[in-house]
Amino acid sequence: MIRFDKLGKTFRRHRVLDDVNLEIALGERVALIGSNGAGKTTLIRCLLGEYTHDGLVTIDGRSPRTERTLVLGSIGFVPQLPPPLKMPVGQLIDFAASLCGTDPQRMFDLAKRLGLDVDSILQRPFVKLSGGMKQKLLIAVALGRDAKVLVLDEPAANLDPEARKIFFELLAERAESATMLISSHRLNEVSTLVNRVIELDMGKVVLDDRVADDVSLAGLLACRISVKRTEPAFAKAMTSWNFTDLGGGMEWQGDVAGPDRLRFLGMTSRYVSLISQLSMTETAAEKVGTEKVGAGKTAA
Amino acid sequence: MKQLWLTAKLDIVESLRARWFQIYTLVFGGIVALLFLFGLTESRVLGFIGLSRLLVTYIQLTMAILPIFVLITTVRSVAGDREAGVFEYLLSLPVSLGAWFWGKILGRYVVIFAPVFAAMLGAVIWALISGIEVPWGMFGYYTALLAAMAACFLGIGMLISALARTTDMAQGAAFMVWLSLLLFLDLILLGVMIQGKVAPEVAVSIALANPLQVFRTAALALFDPQLIVLGPSAYVILDAFGAFGYQVFALIYPTVLGVVSAAIGYQIFRRGDLP
Numbered sequence: 001m002i003r004f005d006k007l008g009k010t011f012r013r014h015r016v017l018d019d020v021n022l023e024i025a026l027g028e029r030v031a032l033i034g035s036n037g038a039g040k041t042t043l044i045r046c047l048l049g050e051y052t053h054d055g056l057v058t059i060d061g062r063s064p065r066t067e068r069t070l071v072l073g074s075i076g077f078v079p080q081l082p083p084p085l086k087m088p089v090g091q092l093i094d095f096a097a098s099l100c101g102t103d104p105q106r107m108f109d110l111a112k113r114l115g116l117d118v119d120s121i122l123q124r125p126f127v128k129l130s131g132g133m134k135q136k137l138l139i140a141v142a143l144g145r146d147a148k149v150l151v152l153d154e155p156a157a158n159l160d161p162e163a164r165k166i167f168f169e170l171l172a173e174r175a176e177s178a179t180m181l182i183s184s185h186r187l188n189e190v191s192t193l194v195n196r197v198i199e200l201d202m203g204k205v206v207l208d209d210r211v212a213d214d215v216s217l218a219g220l221l222a223c224r225i226s227v228k229r230t231e232p233a234f235a236k237a238m239t240s241w242n243f244t245d246l247g248g249g250m251e252w253q254g255d256v257a258g259p260d261r262l263r264f265l266g267m268t269s270r271y272v273s274l275i276s277q278l279s280m281t282e283t284a285a286e287k288v289g290t291e292k293v294g295a296g297k298t299a300a
Numbered sequence: 301m302k303q304l305w306l307t308a309k310l311d312i313v314e315s316l317r318a319r320w321f322q323i324y325t326l327v328f329g330g331i332v333a334l335l336f337l338f339g340l341t342e343s344r345v346l347g348f349i350g351l352s353r354l355l356v357t358y359i360q361l362t363m364a365i366l367p368i369f370v371l372i373t374t375v376r377s378v379a380g381d382r383e384a385g386v387f388e389y390l391l392s393l394p395v396s397l398g399a400w401f402w403g404k405i406l407g408r409y410v411v412i413f414a415p416v417f418a419a420m421l422g423a424v425i426w427a428l429i430s431g432i433e434v435p436w437g438m439f440g441y442y443t444a445l446l447a448a449m450a451a452c453f454l455g456i457g458m459l460i461s462a463l464a465r466t467t468d469m470a471q472g473a474a475f476m477v478w479l480s481l482l483l484f485l486d487l488i489l490l491g492v493m494i495q496g497k498v499a500p501e502v503a504v505s506i507a508l509a510n511p512l513q514v515f516r517t518a519a520l521a522l523f524d525p526q527l528i529v530l531g532p533s534a535y536v537i538l539d540a541f542g543a544f545g546y547q548v549f550a551l552i553y554p555t556v557l558g559v560v561s562a563a564i565g566y567q568i569f570r571r572g573d574l575p
Binding site: 045048049050051052068069070071072073075077079081082083084085086087088091095096098099100125138151 | 302303306310313314317318384385386387388389390391392393394395396397571572573574575
């Protein structure tokens with residue numbers, strides 16, 4: 001479906017992409033990883049038809065450069081850094097929906113699902129929104145249409161845990177009908193979202209690997225944590241993950257989105273000396289049975 | 301066509317919220333207000349009194365301010381948007397490059413022409429209310445001259461924006477272009493002619509290739525049809541064009557220059573890297 005054939009890009013004698021050959025099929029969820037300057041953004045811009053380049057880039061056999069409107073109509077893009085647009089939120093949605101030939105209501109509905117009260121910010125300039133609000137809106141614009149390819153550059157970086165959970169559900173709904181290209185600096189940020197990993201280094205593909213697709217995008221983990229003593233910083237962190245305090249800040253319970261498990265464990269690792277017990281149980285409808293994560297029930 | 305209007309509308313909304321537009325509007329509205337405040341309609345120059353006197357002064361001031369204002373704000377916002385990632389995002393949407401580029405020009409044209417015209421229109425409305433006679437012919441020609449001036453410098457600004465990759469480079473180039481036009485307005489040409497190295501016809505031709513000089517001469521021609529204040533240069537101009545012919549030339553040439561510059565800018569834009 002997506003094809004990069006001998007793709008190369010040079011900026012002032014500096015070769016940023018060098019002989020990249022890739023084929024990405026429908027339904028594949030690809031993590032595009034690599035350090036700064038590896039060529040991820042350049043590859044994405046070539047895919048969006050924004051850069052001139054050597055070689056060939058096609059989506060369903062069409063060039064995003066020469067058949068822009070046709071090809072870009074089927075691509076949803078979320079940039080890493082939200083653009084500083086001064087236009088009001090309502091106009092941004094109307095503009096994008098008109099160009100994409102979709103009903104703006106779909107974008108409004110998605111934004112609301114992600115926890116964004118769109119009605120109250122319709123007249124506010126996009127640039128004045130918080131980082132999380134901007135990210136939610138850009139996700140709603142990208143997913144609120146019939147995109148066959150989703151290009152997501154660090155899409156969940158600014159989202160709170162609840163919004164990330166819904167975002168993963170939204171991706172799960174599109175898993176069969178869309179190809180996803182998710183860019184990130186670090187694999188652990190996106191590893192649970194994808195079934196293929198492509199690593200770029202110095203403009204070349206240095207790793208192209210299929211990964212186990214065991215983690216359901218829509219999966220949930222019921223989690224329970226006990227601590228030895230109350231700690232305000234820990235309580236704040238738990239609250240930000242929408243956990244419920246079961247008794248004086250000593251015991252907490254809540255749900256963690258399946259693809260967010262590494263991020264959650266990363267957070268808990270900061271309080272490892274405080275935690276006396278931690279359990280995570282998979283509860284998603286499509287998974288049968290109960291699964292312990294890591295050591296299952298862990299006593300600290 | 302729908303994409304073009306959507307882009308134009310988008311640019312208008314973006315510009316209306318930008319600080320440069322507020323300053324720009326304030327400057328031209330302020331000029332007219334000040335001219336009224338200082339009683340310029342009561343003073344007399346070369347037989348001109350009333351609103352004609354105000355319009356002559358207004359067009360002279362506009363010619364000094366508008367070109368640099370349009371050049372700098374255009375390159376700043378276009379190159380600035382590109383640097384800030386606005387192009388990366390908006391051009392990932394299914395909009396054709398032609399609709400994007402020309403829609404942006406159309407929107408920006410409305411935004412830069414509206415305040416200068418509104419200020420002049422405001423003066424005319426005030427004159428009508430105050431019972432001052434309105435020179436409709438002069439008002440109409442000056443409106444056309446302002447429209448041509450806006451088109452000319454907007455086109456040049458878009459060309460510079462397409463060529464320059466950073467805001468700093470674009471601003472520097474815009475300033476150099478304006479400075480060159482300003483220098484060729486008088487200083488360098490006079491120097492060359494004094495040294496006698498070129499024929500006066502060549503010097504006048506170079507001057508007439510300079511849109512700033514074209515506007516200045518056209519504005520003068522309206523109240524000094526023989527262009528007496530220009531001295532011997534007037535003979536070359538009037539022999540070549542005639543008084544009416546020159547007025548037409550002063551509208552067509554800068555407009556064509558602006559459109560051609562924009563067209564070259566578009567070719568560069570669509571063949572290069574977009575963000």
